[in-house]
Amino acid sequence: MGEVISFLPSCEFYFNLGMTAFSKSNYKKAITYLERAQTLAHTDDDYVFANCQLAICLQYDNRYNEAIQRLEKLNLHYGEHHPEIQYFLANCYAFMNEFKRSLEYVKGYLASGQQEFKHEATDLLSQLHHEQGNF
Numbered sequence: 001m002g003e004v005i006s007f008l009p010s011c012e013f014y015f016n017l018g019m020t021a022f023s024k025s026n027y028k029k030a031i032t033y034l035e036r037a038q039t040l041a042h043t044d045d046d047y048v049f050a051n052c053q054l055a056i057c058l059q060y061d062n063r064y065n066e067a068i069q070r071l072e073k074l075n076l077h078y079g080e081h082h083p084e085i086q087y088f089l090a091n092c093y094a095f096m097n098e099f100k101r102s103l104e105y106v107k108g109y110l111a112s113g114q115q116e117f118k119h120e121a122t123d124l125l126s127q128l129h130h131e132q133g134n135f
Helices: 011-023 027-039 044-060 064-078 084-095 099-112 118-134
Strands: none
Touching (some): 011 027, 044 064, 064 084
């Protein structure tokens, strides 16, 4: 008779499944896995990370309003220690053609001094300045 193997799902397990689905452009499956991952997060950092990735998947699935709602809530509670949330918000608002809101968030991110998305944020800022005539 076979051995019984216990399985304890974790945030990391579902996060990895979500990212694998995302890399295959299976956004609905990625969203399902990342929703599960964020419920299993044991630290604020894991919770924020899983939710940011979930928001990115929502964005890729053209669910911009849901992504923005999730990111705005995250920013309210965790933004002080996670300025990258502002970069993700700036990106979402840019896709929604809400350039003024996007500009506010990208400037906030760049002012934070965080370097992780500095290059991407600088590119976005440049694009937003180019779009300023369309406000």
